[in-house]
Amino acid sequence: MSTHEPTEAATDGATAPLAVELTGITKRFPGVVANSDVNISVRAGTVHALVGENGAGKSTLMKILYGMQRPDEGTIAVDGREVVFHSPADAIEVGIGMVHQHFMLADNLTVLENVVLGAEPRSGLGLDFAAARRKISELSTTYGLGIEPDVLVDELGVGARQRVEILKVLFRGARTLILDEPTAVLVPQEVEELFDNLRDLKAEGLTILFISHKLDEVLSVADDITVMRRGTTVASVVPSEVNSRQLAELMVGSALPVPELRESTVTDRPVLTVDGLTVTAADGRTVLNDLSFTIHAGEVLGIAGVEGNGQAELVEALMGIRALAHGxxxxxxxxxTRMPTRKRRERGIGYIPEDRHRQGVLLEGTLWENRILGHQTRPPNVRGPLLNRAGARKDTERIVAEYDVRTPGIEVAAAALSGGNQQKLIVGREMSGEPVLLIASHPTRGVDVGAQAAIWEHIRQARANELAVLLISADLDELIGMSDSLRVILRGKLVAEYDPKTVTPEQLGSAMTGAAGEVSTGNGEVA
Structure with missing residues (x-):
């Protein structure tokens, strides 16, 4: 294992030229140094993983490499030639493409229309869709992506949508792909398909920069790994030299946390009782069909499912955002059932939303202003009929300390924080005020192993104090480890029930995709 800065490396005795080299990259923002003397060398035709805590500087570094931000110091070289990027267009021009964690696709357009958007091929004065269709089909075949150009994106699953995003950057001529948390929303089978795609891309000479918090996945797919901590590169390793626990220690200085509940705290007191819950969409489609379940005090109920099978609608129905058709x-x-959202919150429902930027924080608001969101009628945020700014500030300081929110201060805007630190602020806010029920939708999505461990421990402690938790997650290990009971949602119906002590991620993945049959009993057998 080497803790020296990365240099041109060798695999199987063959030295590969460098596709990308970042040297001495430093980037400062008011009150914080995001990157400090970062050095990374990425060999052409390899999968190079970049790992580190939230706030370690990975996202800033990738934004610099993709031309979204300018470094204050340091140089970027692509294929041995020093370059200066003023915008993503400059990065695309030299063959660098980025697939963001949150997909940027229009559901009502076809694959072809999404892929060519902004890079439309022309023939004379018109658009040459025939040429685009041929090119998309060729790329899909060459790289094993299995994408049909004329299918509506709305009809595609999560894994296929991700392949469309990859197709978009390939269509623009990318030879180096930056993949930001590419497995965050995939089930195990889709992860394997993605890794097969990455191996195909690598075999054709493309270079992959793979950003991930899932260390076992990094070790299985990467050729080289660079570790970042507190804004700088601290180690360069190859997977054969380390295991996931050693990699975690390099990242955060501690062993890899394990999601587990330990002893049972489940009581016989029902906290949330859902009976026959049915929700219809504006077009009349039934999006949730006759859901019934109970969560008791001290119990975590996990809901597993491929995204888009009704999880978001279930959360909205429970929060009073979406009306019930029945139940x-x-x-x-x-x-x-008919209580407005504010009243539900006042009755003790905490809510960690799946999309922190759209539903969890005001990016332009300060941290103490974000502490108030959703809790604006309760202490310490109010005194009588007026907002209590001093109380909100003081409690925000407490949350920052208890939940390890890394920030220069509580007066900075939420946008200045890394995604993981924004998430820790949200979790701290929603665990405040002694909630009786916590609806946690992907509570550790996009956070590092240290933050994961902290969030899991806060949930464990609250559960021991008889908090009831509805846990929705795409991380099957998290669901299995942090749930007292497990249900699977498929096409708006609860189709299976499993014991977390005996179920495997593969069994859950099969049920989530419908491969295990329509209904399963508590022991995992199909009924």
């Missing part, structure tokens, strides 16, 4: 929802003995 009822009770919080303790209280019928809250």
């Amino acid at each position: 009822s929802v009770r919080l303790g003995a209280l019928d809250i």
Whole structure:
């Protein structure tokens, strides 16, 4: 294992030229140094993983490499030639493409229309869609992506959508692909398909920069790994030299956390009782069909499912954001079926949303202003009918300390924080005020192993204090380890129930995709 800065490396005795070299990259923002003397060398035709805590500087570094930000110091070389990027267009011009964690596709357009958007091929005065269709089909075949150009994106699953994003950057001529948390929303089978695609891309001479928090995946797919900590590169290793625990220690100085609940704290007191919950969309489609379940005090109920199978609608129905067509929802003995969202929050429902930028924080607001969101009618944020700014500030300081939110201060805008630190602020806010029920939708998405461990421990402690938790996650290890009971949602129906002590991620993945049959009993057998 080497902790020296990365240099041109060798694999199987053959030295590969460098596709990308970042030397001495430094980037400062007001009150914080995001990158400090970062050095990375990426060999052409390899998968190079970049790992580190949230706030370690990975996202800033990738934005610099993709031309979204300018470094204050340091140089970038692509294929041995020093370059200066003023915009992503400059990066694309020299063959660098980026696939963002949050997909940027228009559901109502076809694959072809999404791929060519902004890079439309022309023939004379018109658009040459025939040429685009041929090129997309060729790329899809060459790199094993299996994408048909004329299919509506709305009809594609998560894994296929990701392949469309990869196709978009290949269509623009990318030879080096930056993949930001590419497996965050994939089930195990889709992860394997993605890794097969990456191996095909590598075999054709393309270079992959792979950013991930899932260390086992990094070790299985990467040729080289660069570790970042506190804004700088601290180690360059090859997978054969380290295991996931050693890699975690390099990242955060501690062993890899394991999601586990340990002893049972489940009581016989129902906190959330859902009976026959049915929700229809504006066009009349049934998006949730006759859901019934109960969560008791001290219990974590995990919901597994491929995204887009009704999880978001379930959360919105429970929070009062979306009306029910049929069914009822009770919080303790209280019928809250028609209660507005604010009243539900005041009755003790905490809410960690799946998309922190759209639903969790105001990016332009300060940290203490974000502490108030959703809690604006309760102490310490109010005194009588007025906002209590001093109380909100003081409690924000507490959250920052207890939840290890890394920030120069509580007066900075939420946008200045890394995604993981924004998430820790949200979790701290929603765990405040002694909630009786926590609806946690992807609570550790996009956070590093250290932050994961902290969030899991806060959930464990609250559960021991008889908090009821509805946990929705795309991380199957998290679901299995952090749930007292498990249900699978497929096409808006609860189709299977499993015991977390005995179920495997593969069994869950099969049920999530419908491969295990329509209904399964608690022991995993199909009924």
